[in-house]
Amino acid sequence: MHQPPHFREDRRDVQHALIKTHSLGLLITAGPGGLQANFIPFLIDPRASDNGTLRAHLARANPQLRELAAVEECLVVFQGPQAYVSPSLYPTKRETGKVVPTWNYITVQAWGRPRVMDDAAWIANQIDDLTRHKEADRAAPWAVTDAPETFLAMQIKAIVGLEIPVARIEGKWKVSQNRVATDQAGVAEGLRGEGVEAEAMAALVAERMKSAP
Numbered sequence: 001m002h003q004p005p006h007f008r009e010d011r012r013d014v015q016h017a018l019i020k021t022h023s024l025g026l027l028i029t030a031g032p033g034g035l036q037a038n039f040i041p042f043l044i045d046p047r048a049s050d051n052g053t054l055r056a057h058l059a060r061a062n063p064q065l066r067e068l069a070a071v072e073e074c075l076v077v078f079q080g081p082q083a084y085v086s087p088s089l090y091p092t093k094r095e096t097g098k099v100v101p102t103w104n105y106i107t108v109q110a111w112g113r114p115r116v117m118d119d120a121a122w123i124a125n126q127i128d129d130l131t132r133h134k135e136a137d138r139a140a141p142w143a144v145t146d147a148p149e150t151f152l153a154m155q156i157k158a159i160v161g162l163e164i165p166v167a168r169i170e171g172k173w174k175v176s177q178n179r180v181a182t183d184q185a186g187v188a189e190g191l192r193g194e195g196v197e198a199e200a201m202a203a204l205v206a207e208r209m210k211s212a213p
Contacts, residue, residue: 001109001170006178009171015108016052018080018171019044023134025054025076027162029114031067038064040162042076043130051166054110057126057159065160068114074164080106081200085176089190090183104175104187104201111168117161124152126161175204184209 009015019025019042028037038058046052054076058065068074082105093099117123128144135141144152176187184205191202 001107001172003170003172004178007172007174009106009173011171012046012051012169015169015171016044016046018106018108019054019078019110020133022078022080023130025056025078025110027056027058027064028075028077029064029067029071031071033063033067036064036067038062040076041130041134042078043126043133049165051110051169054112054162054164054166055126055129056162056164057123057130058162060158060160065116068162069116072113073111073167074114076110076164078108078110080108081197081204082106083191083194083198083201085187086190089186090179091186092180092183104205106171106173106175106204108169108171110164110166110170112164112166115163115165117163119161120156123156123159123161127156173204173208175201175208177208181209 023041023043024039025042026037027040028035030036040056040058042054042056044052044054082103085102085104087093087099087101090099117126124144131142131144135143176184179187188202188205188209191198191205193199
């Protein structure tokens with residue numbers, strides 16, 4: 001990943017927080033069958049290895065499963081809020097005109113050797129953990145035990161677990177840190193009211209402004 005120094009985010013807790021909040025990762029393999037990519041929901045266990053361990057499950061019928069068993073390394077990409085940034089949001093546009101459009105975004109990329117986990121107990125535990133994580137904030141959370149046991153057993157037979165001890169992880173927070181303070185303020189203000197993702201990006205730009213020296 002192209003990493004200009006001012007956009008790097010190397011804090012492990014911040015990287016893991018994005019994975020927890022934006023759990024749907026793009027799982028990428030380059031194996032005997034060529035490049036393959038699938039969106040898979042992941043959990044991150046920060047204590048299972050030095051950089052954390054990703055856990056997930058996928059359909060037994062998914063052809064990427066064969067690739068995972070064959071490759072030495074795979075890549076998972078997690079994407080947070082993103083927003084188009086118009087030059088009109090920069091006060092310096094009025095001063096010099098020397099501005100161009102850009103795109104703000106935050107992302108985490110994680111590499112590691114995949115382990116296929118074809119074990120019913122492991123898969124059941126993974127499903128339960130993922131469900132608890134995503135249902136926790138709901139007023140009436142659904143639980144795995146709400147479904148009949150025989151139905152669950154059939155579902156578990158149709159999926160396979162995946163574990164990826166993360167060997168390398170990179171974070172990139174491109175949130176206008178390369179702009180002067182007045183332009184940062186203009187972006188934060190201008191993105192407000194432009195939709196949910198733009199609002200989230202406005203908050204990220206403002207947050208990095210506060211933490212800037």
